[in-house]
Amino acid sequence: MSIISIRQVSFRYPKQDAPALSNVSLDIFPGELLALIGGDRAGKTTLCHMLNGLIPNLIRGELAGEIIIDGKPSSSYPQGGISRIVGLSLQDPESQLFTATVEEEVAFGPENLSIPPEEIDRRVTWALEVMGIENLRKKSPSALSGGQKQRLAIASVLSMLPKVIVLDEPLGMLDPRGRRDLIEILSRLAKEKGISVVISESRIDEFIEICDRVAIMHNGSLISSGSPSDAIASSDTLKTYGIEPPRLQILSELMISENLISQKQSFLGERRANEVLKSLIDREKGGVV
Amino acid sequence: MNPPPIADLTDVSFTYEDGTRALDGVSLRIKSGERIGLIGENGAGKSTLCKHLNGLFHPAKGKVLIDGEDVAKSKASHLARTVGYLFQNPDHQIFKSTVYDEVAFGPKNIGLRDNEVADRVERYLELTGLSDLAKSPPLMLSFGLRRMVTIASVLSMEQRLIILDEPTAWLDYGQAVLAKEAIRGRLASGAAMILVTHDLQLVAEMADRVVIMSGGRVVADGDAKKILSDPDILMKYGLDPPPLTKLANELLSEEAASEIFAVADFINAVKKKKWKASK
The missing domain is CATH 3.40.50.300 (P-loop containing nucleotide triphosphate hydrolases)
Known part of the structure; x- marks a missing residue:
């Protein structure tokens, strides 16, 4: 059964002519890693805000359809009630940081859940370690670099250990190692703890391979939802939706069109690319002998 | 000298x-x-x-x-x-009430004449795909478009x-293509x-x-x-190489791998069978 169910939802912000979302239906299942991809103004941020109840509970507008979170309509939760279930890190990390030190920022959420102090401390240390900012524990968030602020905003979501983690464009300011570490930990949280993870991004190079499902959005509509290989089968289609195709996918398509590999051998990510190319090399070297 | x-x-x-x-x-x-x-x-x-x-x-x-x-x-x-500076966060530099005024602010302040200011603003709005949004309040735009506004603002100063x-x-994708083109234009002028x-x-x-x-x-x-x-x-230094570089270094000869910067380079190396020697 799904943990979040969005049913035929449309939403229009006040004073806007065009709806931000049009008739979107999407279920989010426990333990899945879902990529929500699309260009600018696709509706990704609006949908993210809906997944943790910011819309309609805080951000008002014209809403139609049903948003069910953990079995109940999102509008029926008391203020802050959904944050126990769904954690959201915003696109602009600065807009969610407000305490005097890094550790207070990460402890703030769990403190509001009346969790024992030792447990809070354990969670804070864990979240800071996971995000690689344990050494910044006593610093002021305002003194951090852009990338460090982004790590902190995500650590504050992790420390809540919610059932669903929603990250709106989390990779923008992270350095390459930070991106890889984040993707690895999210994947582990999904597999080992059954936490659902939703990542909204317009660049998909680094994580497309490990997603269970990819949903493409464009102009407020959900275009498709399926396996990574089905969802992003054509790089030209991705471009029309404002999504930069993964470079290895472009390589794969070109190698197919040049008859260097077969259609069946198409690849998206590093692991599969490596396998396919190694088998090509082995075959050719075998042919020489 | x-x-x-x-x-x-x-x-x-x-x-x-x-x-x-x-x-x-x-x-x-x-x-x-x-x-x-x-x-x-x-x-x-x-x-x-x-x-x-x-x-x-x-x-x-x-x-x-x-x-x-x-x-x-x-x-x-x-x-x-x-010196022009594009900040990471667009909201740190946007403060005018229309996109046009935002982009015009810099050129006006370095003392350009009105017609030159108008020229620059129109040119950089077009290059960044913002011409139709000239009268919009920047803070009502999406995050991506707000970034495009700041790119136009910085480039229009022609520092x-x-x-x-x-x-x-x-x-x-589309915005990034436009932004890169606009930046390349400034570089071609010697910036x-x-x-x-x-x-x-x-x-x-x-x-x-x-x-x-x-x-x-x-x-x-x-x-x-x-x-x-x-x-x-x-x-x-904690910087993972991009996937294409990694793949090239794992599979191609050292010499070939050092020449791989685009997908087309990789295809050429594959066609020429510039594989790494077997161990």
């Missing part, structure tokens, strides 16, 4: 109020028209370094010259004629050194660039020199292609 470098930093150190030493004896000389990719882990000191070039920060120790003039003795308004902090982050980014593919496309920072120091400085195709040095 050779013209002075556009930026010249000598032994620059800087410590934040909370005691964080962000720059530690940085020396760097940037020639007119050079295209530098400034890379390094989060917190390496990249943004702090850049803020010394437009006078936002003054060094605790050392000296920063812009176009031969000491930044510590220059007014910010004077520096703004030479000789532009510092671009993650110019394509949060842009979608020098410092591109601060974690996107090594973007560095490969735009820069000819790479500077790596780590712990507030410059730890590598050299030819972009040489550094970007060397996974060892990238990994040493």
